[in-house]
Amino acid sequence: MPIQLKQFTSPADEKSLSASSHVLFVLPPDKPARMPYGAVLEKKLKRSHSKYSDLAKTPMSSDLPHGGPSGAPSGTPSGAIASWVVLDAKHNAFQRHTLLRKALKTLLDEKPQTLAIAVFGDDAFRKAAACDAFYVVSVNAAELPSRKKSKDKPMRLKTIALHGWQESHGYAQIQARVAGNTLTRQLTMLPPNELTPTIYRDKMAKLAKDNGWKHEEYDMKKLQKIGAGAFVAVGQGSEPQDAAIVHLSYSPKGVKKHIALVGKGICFDTGGHNLKPARYMHGMHEDMNGSAVVLGILLAATQSKLPIRIDCWLSIAQNHIGPKAYKQNDVVTALNGTTIEIVHTDAEGRMVLADTLTLASREKPEFMMDFATLTGSMAVALGDRYSGVLGNRPELLCKAMGAGTASGERVSVFPFDEDYEEDLESGIADIKQCTLDGGADHILAARFLSRFIEGDVPWLHVDLSSSNRKGGLGAVASDVNGFGVGFGLALITRILSE
Numbered sequence: 001m002p003i004q005l006k007q008f009t010s011p012a013d014e015k016s017l018s019a020s021s022h023v024l025f026v027l028p029p030d031k032p033a034r035m036p037y038g039a040v041l042e043k044k045l046k047r048s049h050s051k052y053s054d055l056a057k058t059p060m061s062s063d064l065p066h067g068g069p070s071g072a073p074s075g076t077p078s079g080a081i082a083s084w085v086v087l088d089a090k091h092n093a094f095q096r097h098t099l100l101r102k103a104l105k106t107l108l109d110e111k112p113q114t115l116a117i118a119v120f121g122d123d124a125f126r127k128a129a130a131c132d133a134f135y136v137v138s139v140n141a142a143e144l145p146s147r148k149k150s151k152d153k154p155m156r157l158k159t160i161a162l163h164g165w166q167e168s169h170g171y172a173q174i175q176a177r178v179a180g181n182t183l184t185r186q187l188t189m190l191p192p193n194e195l196t197p198t199i200y201r202d203k204m205a206k207l208a209k210d211n212g213w214k215h216e217e218y219d220m221k222k223l224q225k226i227g228a229g230a231f232v233a234v235g236q237g238s239e240p241q242d243a244a245i246v247h248l249s250y251s252p253k254g255v256k257k258h259i260a261l262v263g264k265g266i267c268f269d270t271g272g273h274n275l276k277p278a279r280y281m282h283g284m285h286e287d288m289n290g291s292a293v294v295l296g297i298l299l300a301a302t303q304s305k306l307p308i309r310i311d312c313w314l315s316i317a318q319n320h321i322g323p324k325a326y327k328q329n330d331v332v333t334a335l336n337g338t339t340i341e342i343v344h345t346d347a348e349g350r351m352v353l354a355d356t357l358t359l360a361s362r363e364k365p366e367f368m369m370d371f372a373t374l375t376g377s378m379a380v381a382l383g384d385r386y387s388g389v390l391g392n393r394p395e396l397l398c399k400a401m402g403a404g405t406a407s408g409e410r411v412s413v414f415p416f417d418e419d420y421e422e423d424l425e426s427g428i429a430d431i432k433q434c435t436l437d438g439g440a441d442h443i444l445a446a447r448f449l450s451r452f453i454e455g456d457v458p459w460l461h462v463d464l465s466s467s468n469r470k471g472g473l474g475a476v477a478s479d480v481n482g483f484g485v486g487f488g489l490a491l492i493t494r495i496l497s498e
């Protein structure tokens with residue numbers, strides 16, 4: 001159920017907050033001359049030997065008084081709590097989101113039904129602060145899968161009361177981004193027995209129906225028939241053989257631009273015959289995150305009514321062991337005719353994406369972007385705070401960096417020079433799947449993928465090293481953070497405005 005938003009143009013005072021049990025104060029760098037419960041904040045700062053400006057690094061929380069000499073009107077509920085945070089012009093979106101997430105933690109941990117946001121400062125500050133705060137509150141109020149039998153009630157924030165700024169659009173775009181991010185996280189967090197390829201495909205069919213998307217499937221039979229040998233090599237290892245490439249299309253009337261999104265959807269990755277050890281197999285139900293990011297972007301774009309045709313191509317499979325599973329030294333022929341020497345069965349992501357990228361590029365989109373939890377070497381290079389991007393147009397990479405900064409979902413560019421491909425020369429086939437040496441596998445993987453794109457479509461590859469960060473990342477407090485939805489939307493919006 002969507003959260004109800006109540007907006008009040010006038011700044012909050014102690015009277016208008018008197019019914020609020022949970023209040024977030026978002027403050028400008030210059031301390032406002034008057035603000036409600038200013039004395040409470042003063043005392044808290046003094047007690048903790050802090051200055052007002054420290055709130056720009058470390059937000060603080062305190063109980064609010066109710067009645068008594070501080071001047072709070074009678075009727076303020078007992079046990080009210082507030083958090084204070086200062087945002088300043090030097091903060092980028094990632095920093096603003098992070099500060100707001102930290103400020104909100106104490107409030108949202110109590111699972112309130114209503115939450116008040118009070119913004120202060122000049123018009124420009126209040127406008128921006130209201131928007132950021134609304135996003136961070138909403139995204140962290142989302143309901144996420146849990147299978148605990150505990151009596152703990154799930155998060156059920158019903159109302160956000162925003163004091164000090166009013167927007168006629170009611171933050172529709174932000175709500176769409178929240179819906180997209182939430183879908184991505186919900187799917188990614190589902191246990192693998194609850195999200196097999198069969199179940200995932202059913203869910204996508206239902207999403208397509210609910211949102212008016214065109215829906216088409218390339219199941220294993222069809223993929224074998226058209227010669228998608230790279231995808232089939234991975235899909236054939238599972239029983240039932242329920243792997244498929246799912247094609248969803250959002251195509252509102254009268255659009256001029258056409259893009260394609262591709263997502264890796266490995267519902268569970270055992271590593272295949274080159275089996276992962278337990279420590280590395282644990283969590284491999286999240287190897288479908290790329291496809292969930294694509295679905296999140298598509299949902300948000302649809303709800304925002306973006307005037308653009310978006311074709312989504314999702315590679316849905318599991319990577320299993322079994323008599324039919326592919327193995328080292330196999331040579332398979334991809335959809336575009338390229339022969340691939342199998343080197344490591346755990347490099348299944350690039351196999352399923354190869355044929356999917358061919359299908360996507362054959363529709364001749366003006367721009368194509370894939371999302372995948374693809375390589376361990378990207379995580380080694382960046383850690384889990386950033387994701388990496390590579391692509392075949394320098395100007396696209398610049399735009400991607402800008403979209404990352406603007407959305408608070410940061411990306412870093414990696415080299416994509418052709419000579420890296422020398423490492424993938426095979427003695428028996430057109431190309432090796434990967435090497436056994438590790439090294440710059442995130443770059444080799446991108447070079448490999450580029451070999452399956454037809455017609456030199458402008459293309460960006462996003463290797464999602466930041467899809468799961470313990471304790472949250474940027475705006476989002478859960479480990480699985482839906483990284484990529486905000487970034488993708490920001491990039492698409494930039495492409496649309498050209």
Ligand SMILES: [Zn+2]
Pocket residue numbers: 269271319345346347348349
């Ligand atoms: Zn793998």
